[in-house]
Amino acid sequence: MDDASNGKPKTELLDQLEEGPWPSFVKEIKAASQGSEKATDLLRQLERSYEERKGHWKHGGMVGVLGYGGGVIGRYSDLPEEFPQVAHFHTMRVNHPAGWFYTSDALRTICDIWERHGSGMTNMHGSTGDIILLGTTTDQLEPTFQELAQNGFDLGGSGSAVRTPNCCVGMARCEWACFDTMKLCYDVTQAYQDELHRPAFAYKFKFKFAGCPNDCVASIARADLSVIGTWKDDIQVDDAEVANYAAAGVDIQKEVCDLCPTKTMGWDGKKLSIDNRECVHCMHCINVLPKALRPGKERGAVVLIGAKAPIMQGALLSSVLIPFVPAEELLDTLKELVKRIWDFWDEYGTNRERVGELIQRVGMPAFLDGIGLEPVPEMVAAPRDNPYIFFETKNGGAK
Amino acid sequence: MPVFECEGRMYEVDEDGFLQEPERWSQDVAKDFAQTEAIADLTDGHWKVINYIRNYYLQFGIAPMVRKLCKETGYKLNEIYQLFPSGPAKGACKLAGLPKPTGCV
Ligand code: SF4
Ligand code: SF4
Numbered sequence: 015m016d017d018a019s020n021g022k023p024k025t026e027l028l029d030q031l032e033e034g035p036w037p038s039f040v041k042e043i044k045a046a047s048q049g050s051e052k053a054t055d056l057l058r059q060l061e062r063s064y065e066e067r068k069g070h071w072k073h074g075g076m077v078g079v080l081g082y083g084g085g086v087i088g089r090y091s092d093l094p095e096e097f098p099q100v101a102h103f104h105t106m107r108v109n110h111p112a113g114w115f116y117t118s119d120a121l122r123t124i125c126d127i128w129e130r131h132g133s134g135m136t137n138m139h140g141s142t143g144d145i146i147l148l149g150t151t152t153d154q155l156e157p158t159f160q161e162l163a164q165n166g167f168d169l170g171g172s173g174s175a176v177r178t179p180n181c182c183v184g185m186a187r188c189e190w191a192c193f194d195t196m197k198l199c200y201d202v203t204q205a206y207q208d209e210l211h212r213p214a215f216a217y218k219f220k221f222k223f224a225g226c227p228n229d230c231v232a233s234i235a236r237a238d239l240s241v242i243g244t245w246k247d248d249i250q251v252d253d254a255e256v257a258n259y260a261a262a263g264v265d266i267q268k269e270v271c272d273l274c275p276t277k278t279m280g281w282d283g284k285k286l287s288i289d290n291r292e293c294v295h296c297m298h299c300i301n302v303l304p305k306a307l308r309p310g311k312e313r314g315a316v317v318l319i320g321a322k323a324p325i326m327q328g329a330l331l332s333s334v335l336i337p338f339v340p341a342e343e344l345l346d347t348l349k350e351l352v353k354r355i356w357d358f359w360d361e362y363g364t365n366r367e368r369v370g371e372l373i374q375r376v377g378m379p380a381f382l383d384g385i386g387l388e389p390v391p392e393m394v395a396a397p398r399d400n401p402y403i404f405f406e407t408k409n410g411g412a413k
Numbered sequence: 414m415p416v417f418e419c420e421g422r423m424y425e426v427d428e429d430g431f432l433q434e435p436e437r438w439s440q441d442v443a444k445d446f447a448q449t450e451a452i453a454d455l456t457d458g459h460w461k462v463i464n465y466i467r468n469y470y471l472q473f474g475i476a477p478m479v480r481k482l483c484k485e486t487g488y489k490l491n492e493i494y495q496l497f498p499s500g501p502a503k504g505a506c507k508l509a510g511l512p513k514p515t516g517c518v
Contacts, residue, residue: 076429076503076513080451083500090428102428152429174479212490212500214479360480 023047023057027064043135052133052149055099059091070097077104077152079159082211085169086155102152106132107170108145108162109203112196113183123165131158142220143180143231144170174366175213176206180237181223182230190300191225192243192313193341199223201345206352215356216363226309227297233321233332238369239352240318240332241344245310248290249299255306256286270299314340316392317351320370330370333378337392354385419445429503431513438467438510450497450504458496459508462486466501466509476506476514 031040043060047053059070075088087105094101108124124145128134133149140146150158159169170178179202182188184195202221203210209219222233225243233240260266266286271279278292279299286306288299300307317339318332339347355369358381363372373381382389391397414433417424422445425433430449432438443463447455455463465486469477479501483490490501497504502514 074513076431078499078503080498081494083494083502088429208491212494213502214483214490216478365478 023054023061025057025061028057028061046133046135050134052099052103053135055097056103056133056135056149059093059097059100062093062096071103075104077155079155079169082159082169083213084172084175084211085159087172100149103133103149104152104155106147106150106155106158107140107142107172107178108147109168109170109178110139110143110145110180112181112199112203113186114139114143115186124162124167127158127161127165131161141236142170142177144178169211171210171218173213174215174217175211175219176209176215177218177220178210179203179206179221179223180231180233182225184223184225188225189304190228190243190297190309192245192309193225193241193315193344195223195225195243198241198344198348202348205345205349216359217366217368219356219369223315227295228301234318235321235329235331236323237321237332238319239348239355240321241315241348242318243309243313243315244295244338246312246314246338247310249288249293249310250308251286251288252306253285256303257284259303259306264303266303270302273298273302312340314338315344317348319355320368320373322368322370327371330368330374332370333373333395334393335387337390351385358384417446417449419448427513429513431507432510433512435510435512442510443508446508446510450499450507452497452504452508455508456496458488462488462493462496462501462505463509466505466511470509470511476502476511 025040025044028040032038040057043053043057047057063070070092072090072092075090077088078084078086085107087107089103089105091097091100091103124147125134125136128136128147131150131154132147135148137146137148147158162168179199181195181199182191184191184193186196199221209215219239220237221239221241222231222237223241224231224233227242227244229240229242233242256266264270266281270286271277271281275296275298276292276294278289280287300309315338316334317336319335320330321332322330336347336351359369359372362376362384363369367375378393379389394400414425415428415430417426417430424437424442424445427433430446432442432446444455447459452459462482465482466476477485479490482501483493486493488496493501493505497508506514
């Protein structure tokens with residue numbers, strides 16, 4: 015099946031994926047195939063898959079390293095005679111540093127290790143956040159693990175376990191971070207080493223930490239437990255900077271006030287006013303006027319539960335569990351909360367049921383009761399429009 | 414189909430080394446497979462776990478969930494990893510002669 019003229023694998027269908035202005039994994043695998051026979055066989059098998067419209071990886075290998083129940087995804091070709099270099103093509107997940115900061119030395123070390131023990135191909139980073147090392151054989155797993163460990167790296171989570179916690183870059187680079195995402199991510203990773211490396215749950219459990227409601231790690235869509243930074247007091251406004259934006263041609267009324275989802279801002283041509291009680295912390299105004307506006311000073315995070323991508327059932331977005339936790343209390347609060355959630359999930363979750371699906375099945379009230387939390391209006395999407403919630407005015411009458 | 418050989422005894426296994434003929438299982442088979450899982454000697458603790466998994470499998474046709482395994486044997490999960498370094502699914506189930514578990518353990 016190779017192109018006789020140059021000895022390279024025939025990749026007519028794959029070549030189409032290189033067209034257009036976007037980055038292409040085909041281009042990268044081709045580059046890797048210069049030095050790696052595994053990459054060459056990978057191209058061949060992939061071309062075959064496109065021809066036959068059929069994947070050629072077998073489902074569910076079970077391989078690993080000693081002491082851990084996860085971190086390696088077993089993968090075998092179902093055409094091992096034709097593509098011997100990818101007969102075994104296991105993936106290793108390596109726990110990435112919080113915020114994905116590396117020295118170039120660290121990156122070189124990982125690449126060197128992987129060239130010695132695997133295909134040399136990596137995926138920085140997979141959707142789990144981990145460093146993904148693609149393609150090795152069973153006998154290379156333990157030596158790779160040992161060498162990674164000697165250089166300060168550990169495997170990440172896989173299977174029915176805590177997955178490698180993941181966070182946005184937070185305070186390292188971003189002025190909007192309402193708590194130190196990198197520190198919390200690191201602390202949580204350390205706190206749950208057992209649960210990360212030794213799968214004990216009904217299914218996976220993901221933590222993601224975003225420093226502000228912009229949610230750059232998409233935690234609201236993908237984490238079983240999302241922690242999203244927010245503030246409790248008023249948005250900080252620098253009037254002089256607002257005036258500068260206006261002078262520079264920003265149409266404050268149209269681009270800021272009119273697009274505020276709760277229409278809680280006013281602009282008289284000189285001064286921007288915000289009725290903060292109506293602000294839903296969407297970040298829009300702050301994103302448009304970064305020099306003039308910033309989150310308030312009383313900072314912390316909202317804790318949400320239950321998101322997941324559509325794998326076993328449909329996609330879920332997470333729901334609010336605790337509307338506000340002060341930044342310095344986050345770690346302790348999470349530890350207590352997670353203990354209760356896991357107890358409940360352990361007791362009532364069925365095999366391969368994510369926490370969000372369990373909540374859907376038993377209902378939020380039963381779940382809250384099970385973990386000992388009182389329901390509050392913030393747990394409901396758009397509580398003010400919800401006919402089942404009754405608000406009282408401060409002096410007692412119904413609103 | 415790969416074959417695992419131990420002192421002249423041949424076993425058909427899958428690519429991850431799991432026994433393919435569950436009816437051939439015996440304690441001696443478990444001892445042979447122990448070598449592939451970095452276990453030097455099978456102690457009473459190992460047998461407690463292996464027998465529990467084996468019996469559960471014969472009764473229900475699947476491997477028990479990890480949580481149940483721990484509860485019923487009285488071992489914490491990290492103690493199971495001390496007995497079976499590659500864990501309950503890859504290590505203990507393999508020695509108990511189960512086909513490769515797909516979900517739980
Ligand atoms: S989520 Fe917020 S704090 Fe984190 S990087 Fe994005 S904008 Fe910055
Ligand atoms: S953060 Fe969003 S809701 Fe709050 S004032 Fe700005 S635009 Fe309006």
